[in-house]
Amino acid sequence: MTHMNRLVLSAYGMNIADQIALVAVPIIAAVVFDASTATIGVLVACQSMAHLVGSLPFGLLVDNLQLRTMVIASAILSLIGFAAAALAIGAGNVLLFGVSIAIAGFGIVLFGLVSLSILPKLTDRPGLSRANAQLSLPRSIASFLVPLGLGVVLSLQTSEMVFWVATECSALALASVRGLPRFQRPRADREPIVSRLVKGGAYVVGSGILRPISLCAVFWNLAFAILLVLMVPLIVKVYRADPAIFARLMAAFGLAAILGTWVVARLPATVSPSIVLLFGPGSSVGASALLLIVRQEAAEPLLHAAFFLMGFGPSMWLVTQNTVRQLATPEAMLGRVNAVIQTAIYGIRPLGAFVGGAIGSYLSPEAGLWIVVGLFGVSFLSAAFSELRTISTWEDVKV
Numbered sequence: 001m002t003h004m005n006r007l008v009l010s011a012y013g014m015n016i017a018d019q020i021a022l023v024a025v026p027i028i029a030a031v032v033f034d035a036s037t038a039t040i041g042v043l044v045a046c047q048s049m050a051h052l053v054g055s056l057p058f059g060l061l062v063d064n065l066q067l068r069t070m071v072i073a074s075a076i077l078s079l080i081g082f083a084a085a086a087l088a089i090g091a092g093n094v095l096l097f098g099v100s101i102a103i104a105g106f107g108i109v110l111f112g113l114v115s116l117s118i119l120p121k122l123t124d125r126p127g128l129s130r131a132n133a134q135l136s137l138p139r140s141i142a143s144f145l146v147p148l149g150l151g152v153v154l155s156l157q158t159s160e161m162v163f164w165v166a167t168e169c170s171a172l173a174l175a176s177v178r179g180l181p182r183f184q185r186p187r188a189d190r191e192p193i194v195s196r197l198v199k200g201g202a203y204v205v206g207s208g209i210l211r212p213i214s215l216c217a218v219f220w221n222l223a224f225a226i227l228l229v230l231m232v233p234l235i236v237k238v239y240r241a242d243p244a245i246f247a248r249l250m251a252a253f254g255l256a257a258i259l260g261t262w263v264v265a266r267l268p269a270t271v272s273p274s275i276v277l278l279f280g281p282g283s284s285v286g287a288s289a290l291l292l293i294v295r296q297e298a299a300e301p302l303l304h305a306a307f308f309l310m311g312f313g314p315s316m317w318l319v320t321q322n323t324v325r326q327l328a329t330p331e332a333m334l335g336r337v338n339a340v341i342q343t344a345i346y347g348i349r350p351l352g353a354f355v356g357g358a359i360g361s362y363l364s365p366e367a368g369l370w371i372v373v374g375l376f377g378v379s380f381l382s383a384a385f386s387e388l389r390t391i392s393t394w395e396d397v398k399v
Contacts, residue, residue: 001179001182003122003124003179003180004122004134005129006119006133006176006179006180007115007119007122007135007176007177007180008135008137008138008179009172009173009176010071010075010111010113010115010172010173010174010175010176010177011135011138011139011173011354012138012141012142012172013075013169013170013171013172013173013174013176014074014075014078014108014169014170014171014173015095015113015138015142015143016137016138016142016146016166016169016284017082017104017108017167017169017170017173017244018142019139019142019143019146019147020146020162020163020165020166020169021047021082021085021093021101021104021105021166021314022047023146023147023150023154024150024154024159024163025043025044025047025101025164026040026043026044027150027154027159028089028097028154029043029044029094029097029160031155031159032089032092032139032150032156032159032229032379033092033094033097033273035094036148039094042098042303043094043097043098043101045350046098046101047100047101047102047104047105047194048105048349048350049102049105049271050102050105050106050108050109050267051105051109051342051343051346051347052343052346052347054105054106054109054110055109055113055335055339055342055343055346055369056339056340056343058106058109058110058113058114058311058335058339059113059197059200059335059336059337059338059339059340060196060197060335060336060339061110061175061335062110062113062114062117062334062335062336062338062339062392063117063196063332063333063334063335063336066182066183066185067114067118067121067183067185068177068180068181068182068183070114071111071115071118071141071177071180072174072178073107073110073175074107074108074110074111074114075107075170075171075173075174075177076107076110076174077103077104077106077107077110078104078107078108078111079101079107079167079170079171079172079174080101080107081100081104081105081106081107082100082102082104082163082164082166082167082169083100083163084099084100084103084141085097085100085101085104085163085166086160086161086163086164086166086167087100088100088181089159089160089163090160093109102311104166104170107170107193109342111135112342113335113338113339113342115135116322116325116326116334116338117182117331117334117335117338118183119131119132119135119326120326120331120334121183125327125394126269126394128317128323128326128327128394129264129265129273129320129323129394130265132319132320132322132323132326133189133261133262133264133265133319134265136261136315136318136319137258137261137262137265139257139260140187140254140257140258140260141258143253143257144251144254144255144257144258145254146230147247147250147251147254148251150162151247153158156206158203159365162342163293166203169275181249192236196336197336197340198338199333199336200333200336200337200340201218202342203329203333203336203337204340204341207328208269208386209328209386209387209388209391209397210325210328210329210337210341212339212383212386212387213321213324213325213383213388214340214341214344214345214381215379215382216281216321216380216382216383216388217341217344217345217379218344218345218379219375219376219378219379219382220281220284220375220376220379221340221345221346221348221349221352221377222348222349222351222352222355222375223284223288223352223371223372223375224284224310224352225348225349225350225351225352225353225355225356225376226352226353226354226355226356226359226368226371226372227288227369227372228356228369229352229353229357229360230356230359230360230365230369231246231249231357232246232370233360233365234291234365234369235299235303235366238294238365238366239294239295239299239303240299241299241300241303245300245303248300248304249268249303249304249307250307251321252304252307252308252311253307253308253310253311255277255308255311255317256307256308256311256312257311257312257314258315259312259315260311260312260313260314260315260316261315261316261319263316264276264315264316264319264320265319269393272318272323272391272392272393273323273391273392273393273394273397274388274389274392275389276316276317276320277317277320277321277324277383277388277389277391278380278383278384278388279313279316279317279388280313280314280315280316280317280318280320280383281313281314281317281379281380281382281383282313282380282384283309283310283312283313283314283378284309284310284313284314284376284380285308285373285376285379285380286309287299287305287306287309287310287313287376288306288310288369288372288373288376289373290302290305290306290309291306291369291372292369292370292373292374294306301330306332323394324388324391324397325337325338325341327394327397327398327399328397328398328399329399336351356368359371361374362368
């Protein structure tokens with residue numbers, strides 16, 4: 001098995017385990033622990049806080065320690081966390097369950113950062129985009145298949161079992177990455193920690209390529225988080241449809257992400273990266289605008305089309321911008337730069353959820369939809385009026 005295949009196989013294990021937790025945590029909190037809404041919110045936060053708390057320190061570690069050691073550590077963290085979560089369910093201990101989910105989340109975050117630093121060492125510059133697509137495909141497939149599978153099997157009786165399945169997926173990832181070699185690293189930076197973090201952030205802000213990628217991602221995720229909060233009220237109150245449609249819309253989103261990831265890996269070299277970098281956020285503007293014209297009598301087909309488009313274009317963008325980030329960043333700073341951008345992206349999601357709730361409560365879901373379209377538009381403009389539109393080939397991306 002090649003080293004690239006080992007990394008991709010480990011990505012399947014880690015992403016399936018992560019998606020199991022994403023879907024199962026709120027359901028298990030309510031069904032197994034009879035948790036209140038507030039407790040469910042805390043448990044979901046335990047899982048997501050790793051992106052906020054762990055990304056920056058993990059970025060420093062990725063830049064300074066052996067990558068093989070770090071990716072093995074990420075799989076071990078995930079395995080311990082998911083196994084402890086399964087034991088907590090069996091014991092009926094909600095506190096242990098929350099702590100375990102947080103530990104597993106830190107493992108997932110660390111894996112995401114270190115894998116992005118390993119990937120450029122496993123392929124050459126022309127093959128980096130295809131390699132990023134290979135590494136992104138497991139997340140897309142997991143986001144589509146895992147919710148469908150859990151919808152069939154998850155119950156009070158099977159809740160412990162699904163976390164043992166997540167543990168086994170982490171064990172698969174661990175077995176895969178143990179076969180990776182040790183990687184040569186640039187000499188570690190001996191500056192103080194705060195100085196190194198500031199330097200990583202300053203590099204992103206000062207880069208004509210990384211800055212618009214960050215802005216595009218921040219506004220896109222803000223818009224998407226608001227939309228997710230507003231969609232069920234929109235479906236019920238505006239489109240007069242069954243709220244269960246929302247689950248099918250997310251499945252359409254996941255299926256589109258699989259297709260987009262598959263397509264971007266097979267684009268001919270004559271297709272400029274700039275086209276994908278503009279198409280991703282631009283397609284989201286069109287998709288969200290489509291939601292404005294949905295009418296009750298034809299709601300479901302148009303809603304599916306909108307969410308499919310919203311999953312297809314941005315999944316292509318995600319793969320392409322990962323490649324751009326890797327090419328535009330010095331190797332010694334790649335962990336910190338990826339951590340800074342991930343912190344910005346995932347940090348905006350809870351803010352978007354709060355904003356969406358406020359808009360739905362004090363204005364209306366329809367008004368919120370106009371705000372979503374506007375934010376997607378700002379995301380597109382952040383890319384369109386930047387150096388991203390000048391990237392005709394990968395050779396145009398310079399450190």
